[in-house]
Amino acid sequence: MKKLSDCRVLIVDDAKANLDILVEGLKADHKLSLALNGEMALQVAARNPPDLVLLDIVMPGLDGYEVCRRLRQMPETAEVPIMFLSSLEEVQNKTRGFEAGANDYLTKPFEMLEVKARVRSLLKAKAYSDAAKEQIASELRVAREIQMGMLPREFTAVEQAYSVSFGAVLEPAREVGGDLYGICAAGPDRLVVFLGDVSGKGIPASMFMVRAISLARLLAREVAEPERILARLNDELAADNPSGMFVTFLCGVFEPLSGRLTLANAGHCRPVLLPAGEPPRWAVRNLGTALGFEPGLAFERTELTLREGDTLILYTDGVSEAFNPQDECYGTDRLLVDAATFAGEPAPAIVAGLLQRVRAFAGTAPQSDDIAILALRAGRRMQDPSSREAGENISPLTKRLASA
Amino acid sequence: MPIEIQIQKSVSPQNAGTVTVKLNGSLDTVTAPELERQLAPVLGGPIRDLVFDLAQLKFISSAGLRIFASARKLLKAKGGQTSFIHMQPQIEEVFEIIKALPGIAIFKDVAEMDRYLAARQRMHQDNP
Numbered sequence: 001m002k003k004l005s006d007c008r009v010l011i012v013d014d015a016k017a018n019l020d021i022l023v024e025g026l027k028a029d030h031k032l033s034l035a036l037n038g039e040m041a042l043q044v045a046a047r048n049p050p051d052l053v054l055l056d057i058v059m060p061g062l063d064g065y066e067v068c069r070r071l072r073q074m075p076e077t078a079e080v081p082i083m084f085l086s087s088l089e090e091v092q093n094k095t096r097g098f099e100a101g102a103n104d105y106l107t108k109p110f111e112m113l114e115v116k117a118r119v120r121s122l123l124k125a126k127a128y129s130d131a132a133k134e135q136i137a138s139e140l141r142v143a144r145e146i147q148m149g150m151l152p153r154e155f156t157a158v159e160q161a162y163s164v165s166f167g168a169v170l171e172p173a174r175e176v177g178g179d180l181y182g183i184c185a186a187g188p189d190r191l192v193v194f195l196g197d198v199s200g201k202g203i204p205a206s207m208f209m210v211r212a213i214s215l216a217r218l219l220a221r222e223v224a225e226p227e228r229i230l231a232r233l234n235d236e237l238a239a240d241n242p243s244g245m246f247v248t249f250l251c252g253v254f255e256p257l258s259g260r261l262t263l264a265n266a267g268h269c270r271p272v273l274l275p276a277g278e279p280p281r282w283a284v285r286n287l288g289t290a291l292g293f294e295p296g297l298a299f300e301r302t303e304l305t306l307r308e309g310d311t312l313i314l315y316t317d318g319v320s321e322a323f324n325p326q327d328e329c330y331g332t333d334r335l336l337v338d339a340a341t342f343a344g345e346p347a348p349a350i351v352a353g354l355l356q357r358v359r360a361f362a363g364t365a366p367q368s369d370d371i372a373i374l375a376l377r378a379g380r381r382m383q384d385p386s387s388r389e390a391g392e393n394i395s396p397l398t399k400r401l402a403s404a
Numbered sequence: 405m406p407i408e409i410q411i412q413k414s415v416s417p418q419n420a421g422t423v424t425v426k427l428n429g430s431l432d433t434v435t436a437p438e439l440e441r442q443l444a445p446v447l448g449g450p451i452r453d454l455v456f457d458l459a460q461l462k463f464i465s466s467a468g469l470r471i472f473a474s475a476r477k478l479l480k481a482k483g484g485q486t487s488f489i490h491m492q493p494q495i496e497e498v499f500e501i502i503k504a505l506p507g508i509a510i511f512k513d514v515a516e517m518d519r520y521l522a523a524r525q526r527m528h529q530d531n532p
Contacts, residue, residue, distance in 0.1 A: 246466070
């Protein structure tokens with residue numbers, strides 16, 4: 001915690017005599033900044049943010065109430081303790097002071113001992129709340145690292161082994177979030193991709209996300225069909241779920257030899273299929289029920305074939321439900337139109353391009369939900385190793401991944 | 405957008421144990437905790453049917469769906485049902501992800517729901 005002697009007190013008063021008394025009384029205990037009027041106070045506060053402000057009310061130019069309101073609007077001083085020191089002693093004046101955002105109000109003439117005691121008390125409360133905030137912030141930074149570490153970022157090995165390419169992005173609205181994706185090399189002709197979105201956001205969502213992604217990774221290797229991966233994942237998540245969290249989840253199994261892609265949906269936004277040379281369309285029609293509510297649910301599967309250059313785009317509703325400052329929604333229609341403009345682009349370019357479109361649409365509106373996009377683009381169809389002599393085209397990497 | 409919550413307990417004897425919750429506004433991360441707080445005593449009391457009237461619900465997020473799903477779970481454990489009426493198109497779409505769960509029923513309006521509840525009651529009377 002910050003020491004009280006390191007704390008800076010900004011004293012604002014248009015009467016030089018008052019400033020002198022306060023400086024004399026406080027200079028031994030704290031660092032001081034001085035201002036003789038409201039405008040100057042705002043400038044000093046912006047340049048060298050204080051830890052506390054002692055503010056006169058009746059001053060030429062901006063009065064103390066207005067200075068207080070403006071300090072509250074500046075990010076540097078939004079939470080700094082402000083104490084009015086004024087000869088206005090009516091209760092209406094005091095009330096107005098607190099309404100303007102002040103933390104304390106002392107009438108002149110004052111006892112220096114009382115000023116010092118109040119200053120110390122306000123500074124201590126501020127230091128305590130700062131320390132608590134900093135602790136949470138530092139824990140969240142580490143939590144974010146752990147969470148981000150669970151998401152694959154480096155795809156080269158998998159891309160070569162399965163003749164595909166990937167693009168992926170995940171940006172939580174807060175430090176941690178509930179969006180997730182994964183890519184699992186589950187067998188020589190079986191590549192599992194998944195993407196999900198846990199209800200809510202922030203810390204509760206992130207804890208459920210960690211459960212969901214860890215289970216999904218295990219099940220992707222253990223269970224062959226995507227609809228059965230979902231059913232098992234649902235049973236696991238619903239079994240111990242007192243808070244009633246849920247996750248919408250899309251799972252796909254790609255077989256590079258045949259180009260077959262099997263998809264199963266658990267309540268997630270419909271993925272976009274961007275076929276080479278054709279307009280984009282929804283890759284899956286049905287939504288299905290999200291995971292975590294009730295064990296014993298069954299899920300449907302959808303089968304399609306990816307040709308070379310066809311791209312599957314999975315995303316969370318942070319994309320489709322991004323809002324702009326006019327409170328309009330980006331929406332799925334716009335998503336299809338924008339996706340079409342990236343036809344033929346590499347997977348990372350599609351992901352980056354879509355993210356940029358969503359950002360441009362949202363403009364200055366704050367990001368309201370976690371955003372994740374994962375694109376899988378099929379490369380040249382792979383040859384069946386069993387139909388080739390000694391598997392000459394199979395890289396050692398494929399074998400290693402397949403046997404892993 | 406805030407949310408207005410109106411909770412009404414049915415006074416008619418044939419609908420005893422039915423509580424109707426009217427929602428007006430947006431059920432999202434910000435407003436969902438308020439609904440959860442107000443529902444808690446209702447779900448803890450004597451209740452068999454919980455009816456959400458969504459005629460004025462403009463927006464629902466996953467945080468809102470979670471409240472509906474938890475209410476469903478609690479009520480289902482007591483042998484009760486959670487019903488939804490007057491669902492608007494934009495809500496219907498989001499609702500897809502919970503509508504197939506056991507213990508959830510969706511009706512166009514009060515008349516359709518009453519017909520269903522009356523039929524259910526007759527069935528109980530015939531097969532006590």
